Amino acid sequence: MISRPRTVRKPALLDADAPNLPPGQFPAKRWTVLHQGAVPPFDPATWDFRVWGLVDRPLRLSWSEFSALPEVERAGDLHCVNRWSKPDNRWRGIDPGELARMAVSRAAARYVVLHGEGGYTANLPLEAFMTTGAILATHHDGQPLTSEHGAPVRAVVPHRYAWKSVKWLRGVEFLAEDRPGFWEGFGFSNSAEVWNEERFASSGRD
Numbered sequence: 001m002i003s004r005p006r007t008v009r010k011p012a013l014l015d016a017d018a019p020n021l022p023p024g025q026f027p028a029k030r031w032t033v034l035h036q037g038a039v040p041p042f043d044p045a046t047w048d049f050r051v052w053g054l055v056d057r058p059l060r061l062s063w064s065e066f067s068a069l070p071e072v073e074r075a076g077d078l079h080c081v082n083r084w085s086k087p088d089n090r091w092r093g094i095d096p097g098e099l100a101r102m103a104v105s106r107a108a109a110r111y112v113v114l115h116g117e118g119g120y121t122a123n124l125p126l127e128a129f130m131t132t133g134a135i136l137a138t139h140h141d142g143q144p145l146t147s148e149h150g151a152p153v154r155a156v157v158p159h160r161y162a163w164k165s166v167k168w169l170r171g172v173e174f175l176a177e178d179r180p181g182f183w184e185g186f187g188f189s190n191s192a193e194v195w196n197e198e199r200f201a202s203s204g205r206d
């Protein structure tokens with residue numbers, strides 16, 4: 001069962017006015033940069049964004065097509081499983097539902113895999129991707145994303161540990177069956193619900 005406690009006991013190292021964070025998390029002083037491998041280059045002339053799998057109309061969008069999609073604004077915290085959090089973010093970008101509508105996702109689709117540049121992946125139930133405030137962000141607090149934070153597009157999936165917030169996002173695959181992504185295949189929780197502290201496979205509903 002998912003519980004979202006309104007008050008969370010804060011670790012002793014937190015100051016009194018620290019924001020109300022999920023269990024075991026503390027606020028990062030500065031927005032940490034964390035990822036596998038090197039920051040990939042971005043060439044708007046060759047970059048594309050693909051939507052494939054259980055969809056009637058697979059998409060391959062150029063950067064100019066992607067950046068012309070209607071935008072939404074959304075708040076969403078990042079909570080790294082290493083225990084730092086970056087709260088109070090204002091994201092601007094594309095609603096995941098927009099992609100599902102454009103690509104016409106099939107009824108049999110129940111899961112998505114988010115594909116980052118160079119093969120980094122993370123999986124999610126389709127329903128979580130569509131209804132829990134996720135966004136494909138191009139802007140943070142009014143500024144374009146910096147390359148180290150995932151420019152030109154990153155996923156932000158609030159309420160799930162931040163390894164699911166795939167940076168340098170290049171595509172979304174719709175699936176009937178769940179398929180573990182990069183960290184989910186290394187013993188981290190498949191569900192990764194932060195308010196339930198599902199950090200590792202043994203702590204989740206996996």
Ligand SMILES: Nc1nc2c(c(=O)[nH]1)N[C@H]1C(S)=C(S)[C@@H](COP(=O)(O)O)O[C@H]1N2
Nearest residue numbers: 032033034035036080116120162163166167
């Ligand atoms: N493509 C890609 N996205 C990634 C990662 C990665 O290694 N590659 N690391 C994840 C992890 S573990 C975290 S905590 C967040 C960190 O995001 P930030 O560097 O913008 O703070 O990015 C996530 N997205």
Ligand SMILES: [Mo]
Nearest residue numbers: 080081162163
């Ligand atoms: Mo992380």
